[in-house]
Amino acid sequence: MSSSTLEVPGNTPTPRYFGREKSRTKSDKLFSGSIIVAALSSLFVLTAILIYLGSNSWPVLVEQGISFVTGSEWSTTDGVEVFQIWPMLYGTLLNAIIGLVIAVPVSVFLALFIVFLAPRNLSKVLTVVIDILAAIPSGIIGLWGFLVFTDTAAGWGQLLNQYLGWIPLFANDQNQFARSPFIAGWVLAIMIIPIITVVSREVLAQTPQELLDAARGLGGSLSGSIRMVALPHARGGIVGGVMLGLGRALGETIAIYFVLNLIFDVNIYKILNPEGGAIASMIVAKFGEATPNEINALLGAGLILFIMTLFVNLAANYIVKRSQREKLI
Amino acid sequence: MDATRIASTTNVDIEATGVRVPNTPQDAHPRNPEDANVHLETKDVHIWFGQRLIIEKVNLSFPENSVTALIGPSGCGKSTFIRTLNRMHEFIPGAALAGQILYDGKDIYDAHVDPVDIRVQIGMVFQKPNPFPSMSIKENVLSGLHLAQIKYENPDEIVRNCLERASLWTEVKDRLNASASSLSGGQQQRLCIARALAVNPKVLLMDEPCSALDPGSTRRIEGTIKELSQEMTIVIVTHNMAQAQRVSDYTAFFLAEEGAPAQVVESGRTDEIFMRPKDPRTNDYVNGLFG
Ligand SMILES: Nc1ncnc2c1ncn2[C@@H]1O[C@H](COP(=O)(O)OP(=O)(O)OP(=O)(O)O)[C@@H](O)[C@H]1O
Numbered sequence A: 001m002s003s004s005t006l007e008v009p010g011n012t013p014t015p016r017y018f019g020r021e022k023s024r025t026k027s028d029k030l031f032s033g034s035i036i037v038a039a040l041s042s043l044f045v046l047t048a049i050l051i052y053l054g055s056n057s058w059p060v061l062v063e064q065g066i067s068f069v070t071g072s073e074w075s076t077t078d079g080v081e082v083f084q085i086w087p088m089l090y091g092t093l094l095n096a097i098i099g100l101v102i103a104v105p106v107s108v109f110l111a112l113f114i115v116f117l118a119p120r121n122l123s124k125v126l127t128v129v130i131d132i133l134a135a136i137p138s139g140i141i142g143l144w145g146f147l148v149f150t151d152t153a154a155g156w157g158q159l160l161n162q163y164l165g166w167i168p169l170f171a172n173d174q175n176q177f178a179r180s181p182f183i184a185g186w187v188l189a190i191m192i193i194p195i196i197t198v199v200s201r202e203v204l205a206q207t208p209q210e211l212l213d214a215a216r217g218l219g220g221s222l223s224g225s226i227r228m229v230a231l232p233h234a235r236g237g238i239v240g241g242v243m244l245g246l247g248r249a250l251g252e253t254i255a256i257y258f259v260l261n262l263i264f265d266v267n268i269y270k271i272l273n274p275e276g277g278a279i280a281s282m283i284v285a286k287f288g289e290a291t292p293n294e295i296n297a298l299l300g301a302g303l304i305l306f307i308m309t310l311f312v313n314l315a316a317n318y319i320v321k322r323s324q325r326e327k328l329i
Numbered sequence B: 001m002d003a004t005r006i007a008s009t010t011n012v013d014i015e016a017t018g019v020r021v022p023n024t025p026q027d028a029h030p031r032n033p034e035d036a037n038v039h040l041e042t043k044d045v046h047i048w049f050g051q052r053l054i055i056e057k058v059n060l061s062f063p064e065n066s067v068t069a070l071i072g073p074s075g076c077g078k079s080t081f082i083r084t085l086n087r088m089h090e091f092i093p094g095a096a097l098a099g100q101i102l103y104d105g106k107d108i109y110d111a112h113v114d115p116v117d118i119r120v121q122i123g124m125v126f127q128k129p130n131p132f133p134s135m136s137i138k139e140n141v142l143s144g145l146h147l148a149q150i151k152y153e154n155p156d157e158i159v160r161n162c163l164e165r166a167s168l169w170t171e172v173k174d175r176l177n178a179s180a181s182s183l184s185g186g187q188q189q190r191l192c193i194a195r196a197l198a199v200n201p202k203v204l205l206m207d208e209p210c211s212a213l214d215p216g217s218t219r220r221i222e223g224t225i226k227e228l229s230q231e232m233t234i235v236i237v238t239h240n241m242a243q244a245q246r247v248s249d250y251t252a253f254f255l256a257e258e259g260a261p262a263q264v265v266e267s268g269r270t271d272e273i274f275m276r277p278k279d280p281r282t283n284d285y286v287n288g289l290f291g
């Protein structure tokens, strides 16, 4: 009886959902074509590297078994070849963590200072200086770290040990403060501070003026407005900058090689002890005089570093996604 | 100075009458002129962006618990002027100011005045809706209390009360935790009004608050303005002449002659400005003949 209403089942049309718009014009097609080629070729290079590393190191990895990553010995003497990289793997992470703990707060505060606090002329100068610092090759920083900075940082380490030595983290068994993970962390921090700062400054400067106006207009102080508006707005970008820095820290080779003792005995937390590890630096250190089998083991170590970097990035992404859902008030 | 006088000392020296007559018979709160204390007052205000003088010699008084409409052609400097009233102007690089802005008799630009305090007491609703996109509707309403570090109890009550006064409550009461960016433009603007009300300002500056709203919500906002004017002083910029007539007790007409900074051509009681303007340019403008 009833005329057609919305409730009549068969009458509801099927909804049509939309994907991305298809390119129709010639220039659009050319454009998306080249983008696809570029994207695929980077995937291809990535896969090629993985296959190369994997296939070459596979026999050694199988031979060494799981202790390749869990064991702490590396020797080629007496014809017995043992390749185990746990101290290097762990050291890589430890150095990076120390580097981030120092670099992240410094970079974010520096970026906030440049964007919101510094007189306009000073902030222009700082921007240029930091852009230049970000472009310094790591070898130069490593050399500087080795020649100049090590002594200073060792002094800081000694102070830490003197006053906070009762905390296990700052204990030192060897009464020698050079070439420790602490110093490696500092050198990494100095390398990645410019990167994180550049990215953070860029995204903070993009905070919409009308949102800052809203916050200030409601009686927000500068720090309150930064906390409630600028930082939430920039969070994704800042984390992106931290990821870039982390990537560089994990893969850093030469600079670490200059300032850290690589020891095949895992140093879990005594960051002031002159013993640590770093996969990339170890590869460089061993490569020159390596036996054929050892070279394959080093390629295996590279593969592990590669995979670890991938996982760290995935984990970081997950953390960011989760933190974005966290309440602000 | 006569407390109820709202007069421009620029081009036309009109003698605003001292008697405040309700605009309409429905005017909810007629007052004796003696009760209308001047709350906010500008003295010889000049405003610059860089070297460019935008506004010249504005003398206006905003009596307590009244609504004053600022009208004038686009680009003449109404937003710029209203932003000087709670020290938002100074955030713009190159912005400069001369003259005094007296709030309860004290210059808000005095060296020992904390601008943050001023902005808590003199709130603002902007031309473009600007809710905080990363916060929920509820959080947006409470955001001002957090920003101004005002302690509060009963957040739910505050949220409901402010949203009701901004006539947004019925539309959002079931999704208070949804993101503010999921609202329509007009709803976002009403959210901004609710957000401004939450900190309980004594003066509310509204820069074209209805420019993004449909006629229905516009009417409701106008009702809100009328109601609010019982407890706070309101300054509203509007391009809508009918709206100025409906909501305001006083009107000031800004005009920039070709290449010159803007001045207040005429100001006074709204009915006078619209019915018996003294300056022909005011007459042309309010009757839609230019601008
Ligand atoms: N940040 C700024 N820097 C320099 N000049 C500005 C700035 N903001 C506004 N102006 C100039 O000041 C003048 C007044 O602008 P304002 O926004 O106050 O006008 P308005 O009266 O509010 O206009 P509308 O009715 O269109 O909103 C304009 O000529 C504008 O170009």
Ligand SMILES: [Mg+2]
Pocket: B078, B079, B080, B127, B207
């Ligand atoms: Mg404007």
